[in-house]
Amino acid sequence: MTITEKILAAHSDRDEVGPGDLVEARVDLVMCHDVTTPPAVSMLEERGMDRVFDPERIVVTPDHFVPNKDIKSAELAKRLREWTRRHGIRHYYEVGRHGICHALLPEEGFVRPGMVIVGADSHTCTYGALGAFSTGIGSTDLAAVLYSGRLWFRVPESMKVVLEGELPKGVYSKDVILEVIRRIGVDGARYMAMEFTGSLVGKLSVEARLTMTNMAIEAGAKSGIIAPDEKTLEYVRERSDEPFHVYTSDPDADYASTVEVDVSSLEPMVAFPHLPSNGRPISEVGHIPIDQVVIGSCTNGRLEDLRIAAGILRGRKVAPHLRAIVIPATSRVWLQAMREGLLEVFVEAGCAVSTPTCGPCLGGHMGVLAEGERCVSTTNRNFVGRMGHPKSEVYLASPATAAASAVAGRIADPREFLC
Amino acid sequence: MRGYAHVYPRDHINTDEIIPARYLNTDDREELARHALEDLDPGFVGKVKWGDFIVAGENFGCGSSREHAVWALQGAGVGAVLAESFARIFFRNAINTGFPAIECKGISRKVEDGDELEVDLEAGVVRNLTKGEEYKFSPFPDFALEIMRAGGLLEYLRGREG
Structure with a gap:
């Protein structure tokens, strides 16, 4: 069995x-x-x-x-x-x-x-x-x-x-x-x-x-x-x-x-709208400007995820036109992220840091998308209207890719930001 | 059961399309019904008549576990969903609520929008009255029929406890 x-x-x-x-x-x-x-x-x-x-x-x-x-x-x-x-x-x-x-x-x-x-x-x-x-x-x-x-x-x-x-x-x-x-x-x-x-x-x-x-x-x-x-x-x-x-x-x-x-040959992946199965390796993504980044959720809102994102955002700034929203998944994660200085990294980079909530992942609150807006999100679904307007777009990715994209203002390869 | 078909032949029609999460701040079934299929076909609620059927492709109802998706369709008057296949939580929710989710291979290519259909649950047959065709489907397993006959899982559970 x-x-x-x-x-x-x-x-x-x-x-x-x-x-x-x-x-x-x-x-x-x-x-x-x-x-x-x-x-x-x-x-x-x-x-x-x-x-x-x-x-x-x-x-x-x-x-x-x-x-x-x-x-x-x-x-x-x-x-x-x-x-x-x-x-x-x-x-x-x-x-x-x-x-x-x-x-x-x-x-x-x-x-x-x-x-x-x-x-x-x-x-x-x-x-x-x-x-x-x-x-x-x-x-x-x-x-x-x-x-x-x-x-x-x-x-x-x-x-x-x-x-x-x-x-x-x-x-x-x-x-x-x-x-x-x-x-x-x-x-x-x-x-x-x-x-x-x-x-x-x-x-x-x-x-x-x-x-x-x-x-x-x-x-x-x-x-x-x-x-x-x-x-x-x-x-x-x-x-x-x-x-x-x-x-x-x-x-x-x-x-x-x-x-x-065989994961050895994998690249960072981005799942394009409007299905989680629409994944593409980052090298095939092309130039896609974005309006919002969400780092959090039941998929990627744990401490390790925040450490990875902070590793890229430390000492950098979120692109001027872009909103980056970071949501530690639990109160305990939030507290530990604060003690480690991760929240400071996020706020200094220009992110909004929220209390734990599923909010934006399902278009509820704390980051709903307007018509035509694009979001790179560490969440799990990119169905039509998932994060807001039915004509908005969600691109699923890792916390590293999301953080890199927040800095670049477009979907970006995190490997360019890792030393 | 008899009604007209509303055909959405696409695969993977998901729960966010059936009832967008922006309406999940309530479990009022009448209100949910007003938004059924809103992000797939905003005109659906205006045209669906009581007892009509939705015909769809593979994996209907994938995504969230929200039973609100079943309630919204039921409330809007949908008599049954006839699809190539269903996502499992939606299928389970449908049985538990006594709502027929019928897996019928090939149906999304055979039925056209507006066809009049008759569904015989016990016999496992869909009759297309407009085209004069019949489509067979696997009848529900006994336990599922028992739950549906009882009127849903909770009635079944209560009946069993006597």
């Missing part, structure tokens, strides 16, 4: 499961945020089912439209807050202590190997970087799991993504995942578990791995997963005293397909 099959079997009291089997699995952890949870709570209330299976297994953070961007979003956040109080949900991260959910949960030690985790957000697949089965669900599924602690799953086929080689200068895990999605397409792993393996994975930090599993959904995958290694265990033990179980795939496990990438 694969790691994914083993985790699902263990959580549905079976010795063995295979792709296509329907299982009803126990869920270890449920992630809730301000956009998709209030409707789930309303569904339960309307049906006289307003209970939670276990308040200790629910983690809640408002992150999409906070600090509240308007009266309607304030009402959503209020409904979320009141629900956590009503049910004694302790793991609630109020604005000021909050963070973008997919950065916050691993950082706070809630994510451990071998768990089954669901969240009403498509990027819940992020947590697989720590060896958990983790997938995004809608509000009705969320209501069902909050009520019962269980959920039905179709056991997915697995796709093996074998990453070999050394990352060249200026190339990061974001470039790798954009290359993988370029090769297989936005539905290349539809319904599958993307299992990342190969000699590169062990060399990547846990934070860099989170960037790759985060974007498994952009290839249509149900989950992304990486077998735990020493780095994983160290990361988890620094953050949690709870027990966990490490699963790995058997050598003879079945895979529906295999994708092999």
Whole structure:
């Protein structure tokens, strides 16, 4: 069995499961945020089912439209807050202590190997970087799991993504995942578990791995997963005293397909509008002037990302006509970035530094695009209208490429800025 | 189910096109319905009639997990989406809500905008009344039909607990 099959079997009291089997699995952890949870709570209330299976297994953070961007979003956040109080949900991260959910949960030690985790957000697949089965669900599924602690799953086929080689200068895990999605397409792993393996994975930090599993959904995958290694265990033990179980795939496990990438020959990648699969190596990008840069999100808003961006922005200035917006993904990242002097680097370069929010990634607030504007963003989607006007354009890239582009005022090769 | 087809043959019609995130500051279904498919076809809400069908290409509903996408289409009167294939979270949300998301190979090339269709869920057949054609689709798995018959996942769950 694969790691994914083993985790699902263990959580549905079976010795063995295979792709296509329907299982009803126990869920270890449920992630809730301000956009998709209030409707789930309303569904339960309307049906006289307003209970939670276990308040200790629910983690809640408002992150999409906070600090509240308007009266309607304030009402959503209020409904979320009141629900956590009503049910004694302790793991609630109020604005000021909050963070973008997919950065916050691993950082706070809630994510451990071998768990089954669901969240009403498509990027819940992020947590697989720590060896958990983790997938995004809608509000009705969320209501069902909050009520019962269980959920039905179709056991997915697995796709093996074998990453070999050394990352060249200026190339990061974001470039790798954009290359993988370029090769297989936005539905290349539809319904599958993307299992990342190969000699590169062990060399990547846990934070860099989170960037790759985060974007498994952009290839249509149900989950992304990486077998735990020493780095994983160290990361988890620094953050949690709870027990966990490490699963790995058997050598003879079945895979529906295999994708092999030699990263040694990769260049920085830029995904052109309007699909994450429209990746191009930076040498083929040409001259594209831009209006805005966003560095942040559940994909690339962790400390390592900010250090990389600051490394390029230190002592340089953002292009005069351009807005650069930097958003540390969690309050803890924000504080550490301040202590390290990274925020000072950003502000001196002419960036706006925001409190944690998903805001601009989905055209919510804190950096919405006008008609015809172009943005280089470290986020995960560049669909039509994703960050604002339907006639605006989003180019996805790494924090290094985004920082270089902020200085150049056009899409730029970060290798020109690295010594 | 009977209605007229609105054909968008493109692949990867995503949740940002079905209901842009700028409207996710509410879960009021009537308000969401007013913006259904707004960034794909701003005229859609003005022309869709109750019970009409959307016909689309591969991977319909990819992107976000927002169930608001299903609610917006339902609220706008869409009776079902008939697509070459669906993104998995959208498909799951549709089943859980009792909304038919029907995977029917070849349909985006056979049906034209404005064709009158009749959908038989139990038999797994789409009848094109305008063209006099029939298209078969794989009927839903039993568990999905059970959930849809119950009226959605929560009703199913409650019924099972008795």
